[in-house]
Amino acid sequence: MMEKVAEIQDFDVIIIGAGPGGCSSALALKGLGLKVALIDKSEFPRDKVCGELMHRKAVETLNSIIPEFEQEFKKFPKTLVLKHTNVHFKGKVLAFDWQNESYTCPRLYLDNFLLETVRQQTSTAIFTGHQPNQITRDEQGITVSIKNSNKVFKGKVLIGADGAHSIVAKQFADKTLDxxxxxxxxxxxxxxxxxxxxxxxxxxxxxxxxxxxxxxxxxxxxxxxxxxxxxxxxxxxxxxxxxxxxxxxxxxxxxxxxxxxxxxxxxxxxxxxxxLGSSIGTTSGDRFMLIGDAASLSNPLSGTGIGNAVLSGKLAAEQIIKCFEANDFSANFMKQYDLVLKKAIVDNLMSSYRTQRLLGxxxxxxxxxxxxxxxxxxxxxxxxxx
Ligand SMILES: Cc1cc2nc3c(=O)[nH]c(=O)nc-3n(C[C@H](O)[C@H](O)[C@H](O)COP(=O)(O)OP(=O)(O)OC[C@H]3O[C@@H](n4cnc5c(N)ncnc54)[C@H](O)[C@@H]3O)c2cc1C
The missing domain is CATH 3.30.9.10 (D-Amino Acid Oxidase, subunit A, domain 2)
Structure with a gap:
């Protein structure tokens, strides 16, 4: 039997996972002249089990990437505006009023809305229904081959945005379930x-x-x-x-x-x-960075993670810009991402963890x-x- 000839496509950046984190990275890389591939194993719209509460952090980060984001998102018929939170305990209620609105939007619609925004606003090549079966790294770059197909994607740098069961984290950061x-x-x-x-x-x-x-x-x-x-x-x-x-x-x-x-x-x-972000392992290395759930960035107190997925997606994109400017994709250079991530997200997660342990x-x-x-x-x- 004749072997299928590989259909190789070259990119600068490969993002695996088109959830909120991956979409945020793709949006933040808009207009820089970089060839970006966004690969997801699922066809969209697809559901994702979640509480679906979007804190301000997610909205503000997306606003900082696309200024009209919140305006459009508010108009989206599946979006609900939230202004208050009631916490119930032993018949008492602690009421919080949010100075700025937060939102809920079923993930079936939210994630599709974000992916459509990527499609409309960027030149990202989107490959849904494409499951990577092998990812390799060498001095030339990253190679991703796709299951049940002859497609092979090559890139200089990889963002692992593939969620809680991330294969990128498992393979490149030796991540195991703790x-x-x-x-x-x-x-x-x-x-x-x-x-x-x-x-x-x-x-x-x-x-x-x-x-x-x-x-x-x-x-x-x-x-x-x-x-x-x-x-x-x-x-x-x-x-x-x-x-x-x-x-x-x-x-x-x-x-x-x-x-x-x-x-x-x-x-x-x-x-x-x-x-949970109460234990963060490796978040970057030679030619890769992890974001969102792949990097374990959900809050240990509340379990929320959309905001940190979106923010880490933006931070990874900013690091990628630096990598291309310096033509440096080494683990040593990627450490800048770890430092920025620590300041912007991880330190806060650790405070939440200390509070969670104390209360626990x-x-x-x-x-x-x-x-x-x-x-x-x-x-x-x-x-x-x-
Ligand atoms: C029950 C529950 C309730 C939650 N409630 C909230 C909440 O109310 N608010 C909140 O902010 N957070 C909540 N979270 C956390 C939130 O769902 C995650 O933090 C968030 O989805 C992380 O986004 P992400 O983009 O990193 O990953 P994901 O949203 O998981 O996206 C990952 C993407 O990668 C794709 N993928 C996975 N594996 C592969 C692969 N091998 N190859 C290619 N593609 C792949 C998936 O199809 C998916 O599209 C909740 C989580 C759970 C489980």
Missing amino acids: RKHYLGAVRAYYTNITDLKPDTSEVFFNTKFQLNYVWVFPVEGNKANVGFGMLSSDISEKKINLKETFYEYFKHSPELAERFKNAEPVSTLEGFGVP KMPFMLDVVFGLGRFEKIKKYIQSMV
Whole structure:
């Protein structure tokens, strides 16, 4: 049998993963004359299990890349504007008002919206439904071959934006799953929740479940994204069934039980992992950088990661500009990215981790936090942690 001849395409930059992180990098590389390939194994639109709350950081970073981003995003029919967060604990409510709006948008639509923005605003070559089966590195550059095809992509530098199960992180940064720094989480969509306010995200704590909480985030169409997450090490040590625990939580939380009496699930309960930024390993090396979940940049307190995926995507693009200017793609040169990442993201994640550990060891501190939460300064501090 004759071997298929490889169809080689040359690029300057290869991005693997077209989630919020990968799209942010592609947008930030716009107009620089670099040939960029954005490769994703899925066809879009595709879903991604997530709570779907977009903090300001994501929106502000995208605004800094494309000034009209927020204006367009607000007009998008699947976007919901959020102005408040209510945190529930032992029948008390701590209410936060956001000075600037945050948003929810189902990932099925958000990620497609971002990818379409890349398609319309940049000359990025987009390859969805393309799964890499081999990625190699040498002095000449990066080579990515695609499963079940004769396509081969070559580039000078690679961004690993391929999420929680990143093959780039596994292969180039020897990353393995560390259950102590990894959340298992589930979510489903519900409708008919009593007193669901479309501009208010809600979080419910219960002492039985220590620091873990159920979130209820309103999304478009009078629905809410409802979910629950727990440290993977706790799940395996205590042999917890996450899906059963999710439903049990409702029984132990009087507010939830009452409010969900007439609620109806409109999707199945689905699970996915969240690599937490409480342990960051290698984030760059010869000819590559990791961003977003591939770099484990989700917040250990809240589990949110879209903002850091988008910000790290922008920072990686800025490093790439420096690499091409200096014609240097070495691990030593890439260390600049690690330093910038530390200052912009990692230091903050470590503060959140310290707070998470303190609260985890001393759950009664939640009572204290709730008591002190009425003071504006403490509220602002809590807001900065998530
Ligand atoms: C249950 C749950 C709730 C969450 N809630 C929130 C929340 O409310 N707010 C928030 O900010 N964050 C939340 N997060 C975290 C958030 O989902 C992630 O931090 C965010 O999606 C990271 O973006 P990313 O671009 O790095 O990766 P992803 O969004 O995971 O995108 C990775 C992309 O890479 C592609 N890919 C994967 N493997 C390969 C491969 N081998 N080859 C090619 N392509 C590949 C995928 O198809 C995907 O398109 C939650 C996570 C979970 C699991």
